[in-house]
Amino acid sequence: MRAFDAVFIGGGIFGMAGAWELVRRGQRVAVIDRLGSGHPVTSSTGASRSIRVAYDHPFYVNLALEAISLWRLLEEQSGHRILHLTGQIDLGPEAKLQSLLDQVQAAGCDIDWLDASALADRFPELHLLPGEGALFHPQAGTVLADVGLNTLALAAAEAGAEIHEPERVNDIELTSVGVRIVTNRRVLEAGRAVMAAGPWSGELLGRLGIKLPLAPAVAQVTFLDTPNLTERPGLAEWQAVGENGADGGLYGHPVPGIGYKIAFDAGQSGWDGEVTDWAPDLDEERRLLDWFHARFPAVPAKVARTQRHPWTMTPDADFIVDTVGGAWGDRLILACGCSGHAFKFGPALGRLVAEAIDLGRGSALLRRDRPGLGSTASATAPITR
Ligand SMILES: Cc1cc2nc3c(=O)[nH]c(=O)nc-3n(C[C@H](O)[C@H](O)[C@H](O)COP(=O)(O)OP(=O)(O)OC[C@H]3O[C@@H](n4cnc5c(N)ncnc54)[C@H](O)[C@@H]3O)c2cc1C
Incomplete structure (x- = not known):
């Protein structure tokens, strides 16, 4: 048996x-x-993860749509709030953004280029570089993990x-x-x-x-005590592959009750399966805050906490x-x-x-x-x- x-x-x-x-x-x-x-x-x-429909492959766009429906079902069944969907802004190389736009539109979902005034309406604290383009799509934001x-x-x-x-x-x-x-x-x-x-x-x-x-890595996230940003969209700043060394791109999303979470989207080597606590890397935190100051010059970046956890690259x-x-x-x-x-x-x-x-x-x-x-x-x- x-x-x-x-x-x-x-x-x-x-x-x-x-x-x-x-x-x-x-x-x-x-x-x-x-x-x-x-x-x-x-x-x-952890408290939160980014969720987005904007992927440059139809498999993931459709999987994200399915996930949003199922998270909603679990919310209904349990009475707990799991999703905080405030949309997402994508920045980065034009080819990447165009590919995101094409795939999301092909799935029949909303996604648009934002001009400076539309961006200021969506995310007034976010500073764009001259000539930088931005996408916005609404089916994105935060999963209360x-x-x-x-x-x-x-x-x-x-x-x-x-x-x-x-x-x-x-x-x-x-x-x-x-x-x-x-x-x-x-x-x-x-x-x-x-x-x-x-x-x-x-x-x-x-x-x-x-x-x-499989390559396990240790990745770091920083929660900012920025209550004014909890209803703002998530953010993904994509990098051209090979640009900006190991830091890769960056991302962020609102976290109700805390503020805004930000992170580099690349981990570090040195994962050890027997480690019982990963202390924060304060040098990485400083580099992340430098980026935040440049992107959000008018927002004081008070750190609520910084944590490291593993993920596994293929x-x-x-x-x-x-x-x-x-x-x-x-x-x-x-x-x-x-x-x-x-x-x-x-x-x-x-x-x-x-x-x-x-x-x-x-x-x-x-x-x-x-x-x-x-x-x-x-x-x-x-x-x-
Ligand atoms: C810092 C960070 C930020 C991230 N941000 C995002 C994001 O914004 N959006 C997003 O979609 N994803 C994000 N991810 C990725 C996402 O969190 C992971 O893809 C996901 O959690 C992987 O889950 P898992 O079940 O594969 O692994 P795990 O959650 O690690 O689960 C594996 C489990 O196996 C157990 N286990 C191990 N060995 C044994 C054993 N011998 N016997 C029994 N049990 C065992 C462990 O205790 C563990 O609970 C992020 C990840 C990290 C680390």
Whole structure:
């Protein structure tokens, strides 16, 4: 007898979304999390994440639209507010902005170039450089991440998923009917395991002889005590690839009750899976505040807090959601390689996991054998998606 149809290794956004989706499809599901869902050293921790429909690939535009509908459903079911959609302004190289505009319009959604007076209406504190163009789209802003993750976990548990935390998966073995999952507390029999262990995934898979080009990184965010900006749009300042060294672009979004969160969109190397607290990098914070002073010259930048958390880059900045294949077949599913931009898709990530199981393969863009995974991933690569 198999106790579970699927066991998720990791209860971050990938694991909880997958669990919610599979229990709603009538499956018996367990989630095992080593530290506890949303623990401060995991990728899915924290008060907020940017959400936007503006992507330069139709796959992500449509996934973001699906995610907004599902976040709204969770809001209705739980009575908790998860989304704070104030829109987003995109700045950066014209080719990138044009590509965002084309893809968002192709999906039938609103997005427009802003002239100086329209920008001043939307975001009067934001200073544009001479000749700089800006886009605005309304289906964007902020996901209240800790509320969203907790709501998803509760919805999965209420629908029947078993959540065990803190509990560590030490081994996964193939059996004649599925998999055996060995934790520090028990042994579970299941039809399949789903690897959703975020930055720990590469090391766990490596122990099973499965190699993936994953590069965990540590990324930093700074929350500013700027209550006047909590109803302003989010912001993405894209860089041409290779410009501005490892800092990459920058982004920001309003955080109700706190102010405005800002960050570089590239992490640093040096991630260590045993670290229990990542101290802020004050030099990076100073460089970020220099940027803020230039962009928002009239806003005093009082730091509420600065935090570092890990994310996991793939070489092409797309996620990995697929069956492992080979001897593992569809008994081990990959749901990792978040590349620093997965949280917003929240509940919609669960559908990707469920389809990989149903079809025996992930979506083409997210497959393990795609050409984009043919090189080495860089921890310090900026987010290009
Ligand atoms: C600073 C920062 C800013 C970001 N900003 C944005 C943003 O604005 N918008 C956006 O969409 N995304 C953003 N992201 C990315 C997003 O947060 C991640 O893509 C997402 O949280 C990845 O979730 P995950 O489930 O893959 O990993 P995690 O949340 O890390 O979950 C993995 C889980 O696995 C567990 N685990 C590990 N090993 C084991 C084991 N052996 N046994 C059992 N459990 C185990 C861990 O405890 C952990 O809870 C940001 C990320 C960071 C770090």
